[in-house]
Amino acid sequence: MEASLLVVVVVATALIFDFTNGFHDTANAMASSIATGALKPRTAVALSAVLNLVGAFLSVEVAKTISGGLVDDARITPAVVFGGLVGAIVWNLVTWFVGLPSSSSHALFGGLIGATWISAGADAVHFAKLVDKILVPAVAAPLVAGVIAMTGSFLTYRLVRRARQDVVGRGFRAGQVVSASLVSLAHGTNDAQKTMGIITLTMITAGMLPAQAGPPTWVVVSAALAIALGTYVGGWRIIRTLGKGLTSIEAPQGFASDASAATVILASSHLGFPLSTTHVCSGSIVGAGVGRRAPDVRWGVAGRMVLAWLVTLPASAGVGAVAGKLSSTGVVGTVAVAAMGLAVGAWIYRASRRNPVNAETVARAEQADEPESPVEPASAPVTV
Template identity: 75%
Template sequence: MDVPLLVIVVIATALAFDFTNGFHDTANAMATSIATGALKPKVAVAMSAVLNLVGAFLSVEVAKTISGGIVDDAKITPAVVFAGLVGAIVWNLVTWLVGLPSSSSHALFGGLIGATWIAAGGDAVHFAKVVEKVLIPALASPLIAGLIAMLATYLTYRLTVSADRRVVNSGFRVGQIVSAGLVSLAHGTNDAQKTMGIITLTLITAGMLPASAGPPVWVILCAAIAIALGTYFGGWRITHTLGKGLTSIEGPQGFAAQTSSAAVILTSSHLGFALSTTHVCSGGILGAGMGRKLAEVRWSVAGRMVLAWVMTLPAAAVVGALASEIASTGTAGVVIVALAGIAVAGGIYIASRRKPVTAESTVNQQIGSTDEPETFEVAA
């Protein structure tokens, strides 16, 4: 397989990852708006898709972090990048199937680190940069978003304690439309850049771009369209978990969670931190749950999510390492990895159709509902 053809394969795989990132992370922006009834499911994902598209054009700082900061581009080949992408896609699909909002970003980092390590050695991975730009933001961002959301929720309920609850919730549901839009914009700004960075890294390793080059315009456009399309198809399984599973969400809580998340993500994107929007939005929702008196936070669900977060980077790294070991052998190895990835993706899709979750089966949480978990009717 000559280099130009391999580069095309890697670019197509990167855009496939970008698509899975879109539908995997739709819930980050829209779960609380759907849960409170501020937006209908299909309207929510359409709005999110458009704003993801726009957000992708706002910055390239995160893309530069990935294309020139995580691994040594002089020591790897496009086949290694391809293997890392396969590791990320497989983990994205597995967690989507079980409805766990894990991090697409960390799946990508894990896959790339594992593939690079096995192909070029530990020296080819810039671990100091990984700690600075990935691990520290991963720990700090959900805590910051959660604290802001908790404080905002607490103050909101204290200041409106004598007001009519139905009127308050109705007003904040309108505000949620704006805050959900901000999260979608922020998601496009941060997450689409990761695919831009991967494609740019591929072009650099193939000698088609100089080292430290930024993403070309066509790369930005393709990444923006891919994540927007993925967002439009909607990740309803994860939307259920974030919108219903963690805590019961009312209008003021949804507004607080979304606004705090958008602020953290946009700030981090400006600084070039490739954080996880999943971690941030989940932290915001948990904080909003803790900020409302008598609201039940389902810590068992939160515990499962945190476990998925912890497992994401190493699990994707293992898959990326195995794929890299095979893909680095040459054309036959790349073909084998590609076919194996397609087979796994097909198997996961078939498994998902046994118990599908669609926009129609996503039940909006109505104002005044109890804190008890709702029963979801899943479409046959």
Template identity: 65%
Template sequence: MDLSVIVIVVVVTALIFDFTNGFHDTANAMATSIATGAMRPKVAVAVAGVLNLVGAFLSVEVAKTISSGLVDEARITPVVIFAGLVGAILWNLLTWLLGLPSSSSHALFGGLIGATLVAAGASAVDFDTVVTKVVLPAILSPLLAGVIALVATYLAYRITKRGDRATVSKGFRIGQIVSASMVALAHGTNDAQKTMGVITLTLITAGALAPNSGPPFWVVLSAGLAIALGTYLGGWRIIQTLGKRVSDIQTPQGFAAESASAAVILTSSHLGFALSTTQVATGSIFGAGAGRRLASVQWSVARQMALAWLLTLPAAAAVGAVAAWLASTGTVGTVVVAVVAIAAGAGIYAISRRKPVTAHNVNDVPTPGEKAPAGTAS
């Protein structure tokens, strides 16, 4: 296949991944605000979309980590990157269908690593970077965010203990608008950069950019627009999970969770750590749930999420590896990978329409201990 054609295919595929990242991760910023009523669902995703676009222009440190630190760009081709992206996209779609807030970031890393291992061997993967800038942040960031949110929730309830409940609730609702907006901004800053990094890596491997180059402006703009559009459409299934299935979140908890998430994500973006914003947001929500006395936290849901987190990187790596093997056979193999990926994506979407979750029924799920209303979509 002509190099210029495959580069165009990879860029388009990367932007499709960015789009799935947007609707998969909308919940990170807006799930608690929608659950508490601080923001109406459609307004929330619109605000998140705009701020994701703005956030994409704030930093490129994470993009540099991916484009020049994760794999040896001199030993892979755009076809390998295409195969890795296929693994990431299919995992994103599957976990969205199940309503599981897994990591789009780790799906991307897993897909790229699996494809690179098949195409160029283990020596082409910088495992030191994988450990220090991917694995360790994956372990520490949700724990740190959870502890911060737990302490913040406890203090919020202690400080406002003697206040009028209606006034306190209204104040935290306003606060949630600000804190949720900060998370959306942080998400654009961190996650849009991952697609920027992949496109930049593709251009480097194709010889269109010099090694260690940063992303050109058009790459930053297109990645920002793709993730913003995906965010605006809203990943309602995952919003429902984080907003309603984890705990009965109240406004002080929502404010604490969002503030903790924003702080951790923005700090990591500045340091170039490509962490999972999903794991950070989930850790914050569980911490906020545990920080309120007598709150019911669904730890069974936490186990499901933890299993998805553990499977994300190896599962995406396996798909990326198979896709890379097929694509390495030539143009026909690459076309087969593309056709299978499109068919699988269409099948997942078709299944999702059997029990749709939308802006109108996203909060129609019982809080822990309550009986499900008749006809509730799951």
């Protein structure tokens, strides 16, 4: 396969990954605001899509980290990047199907690292940068977001415990629209850049861009559009898990969790850390649940989620390694990888139609729940 044609295939595959990243991670921004009734499901994903689009144009620092830091671009080819992308897409689809909020970002990193390792050797992976830019933030960011959200929830309940519940509830739901919007903006700023970085890396490996180059304008625009479209489609299965599966979210908690997540993600984007927004938002939701008077965090669900986090890098790396090795053998290998990826995607889609989860399903689930109490009763002491 000619190099230019292979680059086109890789760019298209990267945009497909960007699309899956959008619908996989919609829940990060909007699950809590949907759960509390601050936004209707369709309105929430439409707003999130627009703000993801805007956020993608705010920075390219994360894109530069990916295109010029994780692997040795002089020792890999576009075919290797293609294999890594297939590994990431397959993992995204699997975790979406089972409703687990795993990290699209780590799926991408795992797929790229696995494909590079098996095709060019372990020394082609920059492990120091991997630890510094990805693994340490992966552990620290959800903990920081969780502590901020827990503190914010605790203080919020303390401050408004004697106020009228209906007034406070309306106020915090309005605040959630703002805080959830900031999370969507932050998600576009951080996650769209990962696809920009992968496309830029592909063009560097093909000799179309010099080493350390930033993403061209058309790459920024196409990545922004792809993640916005995916966000609008809505990852309803994961929205259901984050909105009701982890904890019963009240408006003050939702505001605290969204505000803490947006702060952490935006700060990390400015510093060039390609964070997992899934980890950050999930950590903030758990923290907000712990911060209320009577915590009701469903630790079993949280445990399964953390297990998925731990498995994501090695699992996507394994798939990426096989796909990268096979696609680097030539045209037949690349076609075989593409065919297998399409087959897995088609099977998961068909299986998902047997038990569909959509905006109407989520809305019915919210209506079936008991009405929330926006704040704790005045007579009840508030403790963590």
